[in-house]
Amino acid sequence: MDNKKKYIGSLPQKELLKLYAKHVNGPKVRFFKAAGLGVIPGERKGIMLKTLAGPRQTDPPLEIYNCRSSGGVFNLGHCNPTIVRTLKEALDAGLDLGDHQLLSEQRALLGKKMAELLPGDISKTTFGVSGGEAIDCAIKFSRAYTKRKECVSTIGGYHGHTGFALATGDPNFRDNFLWSFPEFKQVPFGDAEAMRNAVGENTACVIFETIPATAGVLLASKGYFSEVREICNETGAMMIIDEVQAGLGRTGHMWAIYGGVYPDEKVIPDFMVLSKGMSAGIYPLSTCSYKPFIEKAVFKDDPFIHISTTGGAELGCVVALKMLEIQSDPKFLDHVRKMGTIFGEGLEKIKQEYSDLIKEVRGRGLMWGVEFYEEEDSLLAMISIIKEGVLLNYCGNKKDTLIIMPPLIVEKGDLEEILIRISRGVLKLKNLKK
Ligand SMILES: Cc1ncc(COP(=O)(O)O)c(C=O)c1O
Numbered sequence: 029m030d031n032k033k034k035y036i037g038s039l040p041q042k043e044l045l046k047l048y049a050k051h052v053n054g055p056k057v058r059f060f061k062a063a064g065l066g067v068i069p070g071e072r073k074g075i076m077l078k079t080l081a082g083p084r085q086t087d088p089p090l091e092i093y094n095c096r097s098s099g100g101v102f103n104l105g106h107c108n109p110t111i112v113r114t115l116k117e118a119l120d121a122g123l124d125l126g127d128h129q130l131l132s133e134q135r136a137l138l139g140k141k142m143a144e145l146l147p148g149d150i151s152k153t154t155f156g157v158s159g160g161e162a163i164d165c166a167i168k169f170s171r172a173y174t175k176r177k178e179c180v181s182t183i184g185g186y187h188g189h190t191g192f193a194l195a196t197g198d199p200n201f202r203d204n205f206l207w208s209f210p211e212f213k214q215v216p217f218g219d220a221e222a223m224r225n226a227v228g229e230n231t232a233c234v235i236f237e238t239i240p241a242t243a244g245v246l247l248a249s250k251g252y253f254s255e256v257r258e259i260c261n262e263t264g265a266m267m268i269i270d271e272v273q274a275g276l277g278r279t280g281h282m283w284a285i286y287g288g289v290y291p292d293e294k295v296i297p298d299f300m301v302l303s304k305g306m307s308a309g310i311y312p313l314s315t316c317s318y319k320p321f322i323e324k325a326v327f328k329d330d331p332f333i334h335i336s337t338t339g340g341a342e343l344g345c346v347v348a349l350k351m352l353e354i355q356s357d358p359k360f361l362d363h364v365r366k367m368g369t370i371f372g373e374g375l376e377k378i379k380q381e382y383s384d385l386i387k388e389v390r391g392r393g394l395m396w397g398v399e400f401y402e403e404e405d406s407l408l409a410m411i412s413i414i415k416e417g418v419l420l421n422y423c424g425n426k427k428d429t430l431i432i433m434p435p436l437i438v439e440k441g442d443l444e445e446i447l448i449r450i451s452r453g454v455l456k457l458k459n460l461k462k
Pocket residue numbers: 099157158159160161163186187188189237241270271272273303304
């Protein structure tokens with residue numbers, strides 16, 4: 029058996045769906061089948077992925093533009109050749125996970141690179157595997173530093189499913205797990221007055237995504253980030269910014285909070301949390317980066333107090349370093365800005381054409397939300413557009429909005445094709461409603 033067949037399409041899709049339902053998650057398989065999308069991703073390359081077979085199993089594989097990018101995991105597309113080469117080189121050179129209790133060359137080098145790129149004096153990094161883990165780390169460190177317990181997050185925001193991260197989220201994600209902490213409260217995103225009222229002398233930290241993705245790709249008015257910074261300065265609360273989706277060049281700027289949403293609004297948080305894109309789609313790694321004054325409160329008495337065995341794996345550090353080298357290049361960021369303008373204008377045109385269905389298009393760089401008047405239309409449009417060959421999804425906490433995030437390496441010709449397909453998908457929805 030050749031290697032490809034060994035790993036991709038080793039069994040017919042029908043059998044794999046049965047195995048998935050039996051041993052992984054039955055309701056998920058039923059959900060995808062009901063939407064006419066009972067397919068399993070197979071080959072993937074660049075901005076495209078293929079399914080193993082079509083929805084009717086006898087159909088040929090679907091070829092899809094991945095405009096989900098798994099929230100930024102595939103910023104550099106699937107199996108980016110430079111990243112794959114780098115990982116193979118590091119394996120051949122004899123690197124492995126490393127031992128988390130020991131010191132590490134690769135973690136030192138990645139920490140230095142992060143310090144060079146992050147805004148202001150954010151210069152220390154603690155590593156993890158997942159986004160939720162890195163968020164938990166930021167909240168824990170805030171509590172250690174401030175000796176306070178309260179946390180203020182924003183309604184609809186999403187920071188993961190681990191302990192503290194889950195506690196910051198909406199009840200729909202928490203309730204089934206009986207997860208509710210009295211010290212955690214939520215306020216509307218973009219409302220500085222509500223934030224001011226919620227934050228006080230017991231607040232350890234304020235946390236939000238610069239462009240909340242799950243909440244509907246929301247854009248705060250100019251001045252909001254600076255005002256929250258001020259509130260944190262006045263009360264001593266730590267400002268934690270989650271750029272798991274909006275960071276690493278997604279807005280056409282390295283950091284959304286530092287010029288990515290409004291070029292002349294550059295705010296320096298106390299913590300910056302990254303994940304998804306840090307993996308370059310190949311090797312999971314998350315980072316919780318913070319200002320140096322925080323270190324003492326966490327590690328002085330016990331440098332081993334925070335542990336993640338596979339967090340900051342040395343192979344992952346090598347991958348992340350190469351990814352940062354590519355994505356922080358001014359030419360790369362310029363490309364994202366140019367593609368972002370083309371894509372934003374194209375989506376706006378689609379909105380004008382279907383103004384009876386689409387309420388608003390908003391975004392920055394290559395992170396866009398398309399809000400429909402009706403939640404049902406957004407869900408039907410999502411299925412219709414996927415069937416046209418563009419993978420995207422609705423926002424988990426604002427289902428009337430589709431979130432579209434093409435890989436950052438997307439080219440003009442691809443975007444034009446993607447826009448045609450999105451438009452066709454919306455047209456089919458419109459015809460369906462007649
Ligand atoms: C903005 C944001 N923060 C944090 C997370 C949590 O990341 P993970 O699923 O790796 O724990 C996610 C995941 O979707 C996210 O979108």
